[in-house]
Amino acid sequence: MIDINLIRKNLYLIYTKLKTRNFLLDIKSIQKYENLRKKLQNNINILYQKKKYMQDSINIQNKNLIQTKIKSLNIQLTTTKNKLTNIMTYLENIYDTIPNLPLDDVPIGEHYNDHKEILYWGKKLKYNFLIRNHIELGLLHNGIDIESGTNLSGSKFIVMKGPIAYLHRILIQFMLDTHIQQHHYKEIYIPYIVKKEALYGTGQLPKFAKDLYAVHNMQLNTHYLIPTAEVPLTNLVANTILREEQLPIKLVAHSPCFRAEAGSYGQMNKGLIRTHQFEKVELIQLVTPNMSVKTLEELTLHAEKILQLLELPYRKILLCSGDMSFAASKTYDLEVWLPSINKYCEISSCSNMWDFQARRMKARYKNRENNHINYIHTLNASALAIGRTLAAIMENYQLKDGSIQIPKILQSYMKGLKIINYIK
The missing domain is CATH 1.20.58 (Methane Monooxygenase Hydroxylase; Chain G, domain 1)
Incomplete structure (x- = not known):
């Protein structure tokens, strides 16, 4: 929520700012x-x-x-x-219903071409054979079962088996270990069902109710499956006044994510790329206002580190004003290279929410010098989406016969396994 007094005193300025987000006040x-x-x-x-x-x-x-x-x-x-x-x-x-205000350095626009490219990392491999996409590789190994997922739950649900499911699980452990041991986040185990108040706090409700899975139960009629671990993690400080000495707070959690809106057709919406249920490792930082600009850069580097350790080519872009999420004031997207479609695909969003979520949650801190009560700033990052990371590894590390090499950093996690061999 934007400061209501700011809206009242600067109505036309706010109108102009929001117009860059394609929102007419x-x-x-x-x-x-x-x-x-x-x-x-x-x-x-x-x-x-x-x-x-x-x-x-x-x-x-x-x-x-x-x-x-x-x-x-x-x-x-x-x-x-x-x-x-x-x-x-x-x-x-x-x-x-009013979205957050974009920061001054956010490029104005509403289309993909309006994003600002920040950097490219890694070398795209050249293949001397006809490459397969991750779905074809998954079917080849009997590791991705779309038919069973559809039979069990409907379209956009996936069953994974054998070494592919093993690699999926190992990716979660690797990401958690990296963020906890190298980046010093505190691991949190969270509920996967939350009250509507939590979703209001982070900005999913009331505007995006149609994208959520409601829990229809006589006792839980105002509860929802989480669309991201950001919701319970950030709401841990709802309705609290922290001491300034407690900040920054750095939290990490792995969770399944449930989203009713899962895209439509096209190469960017197939297989593990877009599903109703997927796994994600989420980073949260809660900071004082003077630290949030710097913290977004740090947070994004933490997500980038995972891609670098996995040696996956990616690019970093600064999203334009019209393409940011409802609660974000500035967002970097990381896009991993998928050779099967010859495109970069979003694998992480890293956002500064400013005090937007904190106002909705009433999350505050007491200034150590003057004892004034101020709103904290909240930031979050996907680090990373597990299914998309798995898809990127399968495609970038594939061999001619369909076998899949294991990234070096993961081999010790997989008891020395260096390759998932394709056996006819």
Whole structure:
């Protein structure tokens, strides 16, 4: 949530900023209902002043008359307060749908071509044979079973088997170990079902309810499967006031992620690339406002480190204003090279949410110097999406006969296994 006072004082500036996100702020409605809010609040203050004056002037002679007038004032107060509550609810519903403001260095645009390329890393291999995509390789090894996934759960669900499932599991362990041991994150085990308040806090609700899986249960009718570990991790500090000495807080968790919206057709939506259920290792940092710009760079490097250790070619881009997520103020995307489609594919998003989520969650800290209470800044990164990492390894490390080499960094995790051989 954007600071409401900032919106009230700089309405046209906010409108201009949000327009770069392809979001049109309803200025007329906001002005109309904000004026009504001020008028009603002023009326309430006047009624309270009248009531106090009458209470102070009451005596034996005028007691009955004054009490009658006070009773009338109380009725007016109740009516006016109810009107104000309705106006405030209407305004809050508007403010809840407003996305975060982009930082000044975010490129303006709304299309893929408007992103800013930051760097390319790694060397793309040249193959002297007809390469297979990860689905073909998975079928060849009987390791990716799309048919069973569809039979069990519907389209966009996958069953993995044997060495492919083993490699998938090892990737999770490798990523967690790297972030915990090298980058000093604290591992957290999280629930995979959360209340709607948690999803409101991180910005998925109310706007993106259709993309979530609701848990339909008499006892859990306001609960949802998590779309990302970002939701429970970030909400660990909801409704709290931290000491400044406790910051930064660095958390990592592995979890399945559940998303009802899983794309449509095309090469970028097949197999492990886009599914309703997938695994991800998520990084969260909670920091003081003066540290968040620097922290985004650090956080992104931590995600990049995984790709570098796996020796997977990738590129880093700065997303344009119109393509960032609802709650983000600045986002780097990391895109891994997929040789089968001759394209880079998103594998990580690293975002600075500024104080947007903190305001919704009421996550604050006490300044050690002046004891002022301020909102923290929240940041998150996918580090990495497991299925897409697996797909990238299968494609980039494939051999002519369909065998798959194991990246050197993973061989010790897999008890010295160097290659997943294709056996006819």
